[in-house]
Amino acid sequence: MEQFTGKVWVLGDDIDTDIIIPTEYLALKTIEDMKQYGFSPLRPELAAQIQPGDIIVAGKNFGCGSSREQAPEVIKALGIRCIIAGSFARIFFRNSINNGLLLIEQNDLHDYVQEGDTVTVTVNQDVDHNGQKFPIASLPENLVEIINAGGLVKAMRRRNGLAE
């Protein structure tokens, strides 16, 4: 079973796509240019603090708002390993899978975890926080295939026997 450990950043409910990447930066040429502005309306300093492998823990309705795919792309480019939230808005959920960003629904963890804590995720099983285990559901196999390939386009190439 795939397992990983990461440091936690805690965000609240209804983290919308305009917070994840504001409209004014969408005109920048690349995701690399945009990522420094990730979450800037809410926490301007956050993007610079996130380290590869970190985990975001949030409340309900993460990713609500627009269909801009730059939102999951920016989060992935910042190095976030996965997002654990009470619930996800559906367009963001699809866009994240399509970009190989792992999302985990877990309703209770948000009430227990504090920023800077470390959690260990065992995919399709649970999230371990200081020995307390929070159960998580299994993702359907077709979605796991897409996430593991790094996104929908890469999964299609793999499925069609094409090189990366």
Added chain:
Amino acid sequence: MGMTIAEKIIALAAGVPAVKAGDIHTVTLDRMMSNDGTTHLTVDMYRNKLNHPRIADPQKMVFIVDHNVPSDSPKTAASQKKMRDFARENGIDFWEGKGVCHQIMMENYVCPGELIFGADSHTCTYGALGAFGTGVGCTDLLYGMVTGTSWVLVPETVKFNLTGKLPEGVYPRDLMLSIIGQIGANGVNYQVMEFTGDGAKTLSVNDRMVLCNLAVEAGAKTAIFEADEIALEYLAARGRKPKAVFKSDEDAVYQREYTFDLSRIQPVAARPDFVDDVVPVKEVCGVRIDEAFLGSCSNGRIDDLRVGAAIVKGKKVADHVRFLVVPASQEVYLQALDEGLISIFMESGAIVMNPNCSVCWGSCQGVIGENEVLISTGTRNFKGRAGHPSSRVYLGSAATVAASAVKGEICTAEML
């Protein structure tokens, strides 16, 4: 077991006799729409990441430049050129400056019974004509463009029984904000909102568009009305025919039901920074505004312009307020010109702009600065949505926006 309208549309698109909530099906898409928010990303992936790029059926594709019109920087000009060139090379219908994408789609393409993907969250608007429209990202759009298909998880349907009739001076915008305020910003996450009942019969297609458009602000995958005689009349007037006209079966399964009595709805506003933070307008009266916006795919139609013009006629916009009036399409604009509404707005001191998304998406036009306050008929009031992160956006009906523009602070039309 019976099916809902949404389930029947998915079954037809999947080529199966029946579907139920929770099933995953591969569907053939009837239409795909993409705008200048993300089309350049789709084109980049198409050109750079596929070994055998092809378009399943260019006639099903519609590209619409509406988010930054006219382009406001070399960067947006470049991404729009990419989109324009790609559309022309591939025989894709291309619209530029003619209106907000969902308004263009409703005026020219959407037919009852169709399953439509749009690379824009407000694609759920098309339910006003009994179509299943849903927002997707640019990768899903690319997959649909190349294969002609996609997968859908059949959503549960939540029934909204509408009874009665909206009182004078209360609008569909007040109704939908009231519904979202009650059920919450993720109240129907991944579900379909089906609007039905006698109250639905009192709503025009334009009215129904307001309800369906804002469904995504409650998390819905889509919203839908039955394509009744009102919808079919709208369609016939535009020379189009339905793909299929569906009713929900008597024994269709609903996840839950709500009833809203339209006669009890009052003017409301959504407070910053959440669409579901809804209060009666009287609770936010007196909030000083810097800008007012009448437009968007939610409320930039002729009905809204008529309501707004009736309120500002013979009056002046407050000295400290910029009042932006942005018709949702050129069809709407021309109608407003014919009816003399544009003169009324301009004589009041409003700034009348070309059809586009404008300040509703916080780019190109009317962007607000530090600590400024906007009252808007736009779709969202998220933190920083209309400009500076410290700025604030209130949402309300065309009447509330126009009245507030005149008074210089939030008020209802009655209070002017």
